[in-house]
Amino acid sequence: MLVSWRCLTARRHQKRSFERRSLPGDAYNQAPEPVRTPQMPEKLRKRRERLAQATSSKAERPAVAGASKRRRRKVSRQAKTAFTSQLATLQDAGLPIVRSLRVLEGQMPAGPLKVVTLEIADEVESGSSLSEAMGKHPGIFDELYVSMVKAGETSGALTTIFNRLAEFMEKTEALIRKIRGAMIYPIVVLMVALGILTFIMVQVVPQFEDTFRQLGGDLPAVTRALIGTSRWMVDNILLLLFIPVVLWGIYKLIAMTAGGRRFFHSRNIRRPLFGGIVLKSYISRFCRTLATLSGAGVPLMQALEICGEATRNLVVKEAIDGVREAVREGEPMARPMGETGVFDDIVVNMVDVGEETGELDRMLMRIADNNEAEVDTKVSALVSILEPILIVIMAGIVGFIVIALFLPLLEIREMLGK
Known part of the structure; x- marks a missing residue:
């Protein structure tokens, strides 16, 4: 009983002390108020926002730069x-x-x-x-490369796939190098010839014109025509330099449209001399690409889609897309290939035999090899024909200029001899 009374008394004493401490006028027992600055939270908030923005911008800047560099990366x-x-x-x-x-x-x-x-x-x-x-x-x-690597990973034959890719790229590069090497020589000869002719007409012929004017007399018609052409070229030299740029710009603008691009691509594979070579090179690349993809285990529909995307010529791409749609409906490849008008009878027949015998990959590779050999032969023959043709044309132009310039001198010599 005594213990209970003492506990009750102690609790009442604590309660009074607590009430006494909480009085507002007590300066010793009252807890000091914290110093409040209304502007501090706003400053902290602004600093926190600036720090967060700087951190995020630093974190995002390398990623964006890396992505942009990744998109711009190109290799030969x-x-x-x-x-x-x-x-x-x-x-x-x-x-x-x-x-x-x-x-x-x-x-x-x-x-x-x-x-x-x-x-x-x-x-x-x-x-x-x-x-x-x-x-x-x-x-x-590209998609061709990645698809073949993926097929090699799935089948566990990645080494074989890389060997096929290397062979495919080496042969494709060799074909492109042959065509470009064959076309560079005539183009270089033609450009050098045009430069020499321009120099003669702009610099040499006017000097002869001054000589003929001092001598006087009537000039032959050939000489007058040459001098008139030289005068026009001298007066319009800037126009002559500007015309190729304008024509190239017009060509690029037309080629940017779908109709213009298709027209130029169609002319590219049907023009005389060069059209057949260009078309066979496209067919050769298509057959080699399809054979490589199919041999790597890529499904036929996906392989045809990749071949179509890898083809730069719009007419050939449309033909491949038509073949893919026909195959999607359950038809064999040979018949729609023959209906496109792009693939010749030999290619169609060999594809038909390959489908019947189950050796389509080997047949496509054989088609590619045959077309590449034919392209090589035609390019060599074309270069051997173009070289003498260019020489004869240049000889004729230079001979005309020489005759036109020296014919008046011969007439003057005859007059002096009389």
């Missing part, structure tokens, strides 16, 4: 071909794919391909597949 076809061939050799040697990429990256000179190879190696090492890592760089590795 020769560099990509060499990369594929070397990677196929390293895979044949049994090296892991990451180590192969590291070896290639260490041997490459500084450039976009070296950076991309390093990024691909890092992504594969972190767990991504090779096709996924390459697919992030469409400017370098």
Whole structure:
């Protein structure tokens, strides 16, 4: 009883002390009020916002710059071909794919391909597949390349796929090099000839005109025509230099439209002399691409779609798309290929035989080899024909100029002799 009374008394004493401390007038027991500055929270908030914006901008800037660089990265076809061939050799040697990429990256000179190879190696090492890592760089590795790598990963035959890719790219590059090399020589000869003729008409002929004016007398009709042409060229030299630029601009503007692009592409494969060579080169690339994709295990519909996207000529692309739609409906490839008018009878018959025997890949490769050999032969023959034709034309023009300039001198000599 006594203990209870003492506890009750202590609680009442604590309650009074608490009430006494909470009185507003007690200066000793009252807790001091915190110093409040109404402007401080606003300043802190603004500083926090600025810090967050700076942090986010720093974090986003490298990603955006990297994405823009990734989109702009371009490498030459020769560099990509060499990369594929070397990677196929390293895979044949049994090296892991990451180590192969590291070896290639260490041997490459500084450039976009070296950076991309390093990024691909890092992504594969972190767990991504090779096709996924390459697919992030469409400017370098197109859909054809990525699809074949993906098929090789799925089938477990990545080394075989890289060997096929290397062979495909090497033969494609060889065909393009042959065509370009054959066309460069006539173009260079023609440009040099035009430059020499322009110099003669603008610089040499006017000097002869002054000589003829001092001598007096009537000039032959050939000479008067040459001098008139020279005067017009001298007076309109800027126009002559500006006309090719204007014509090129008009061509580019027309080619930007769908109808104009299709017209030029159609003329490109049907013009005399060069049309057949260009068309056979497109067919050869289509057959080799389709055979490579199909042999790698890519489904036929997807392979045809990739072939169509990889074709630059719009007319050939439309023909491939028509074949793909017919195959989608269950038809064989041979009949719609013959109906397009792009593929000749030999190609159609060989594809038909390949479908019947189940060796379409081998037949397509044979078609590609035959067309490439035919293109090589035709290009060599065309160059051998163009060279003497250009020489004869240039000789005729130079001979005309010489006769027109020296004919008055011969007449003056005869007059002096009399």
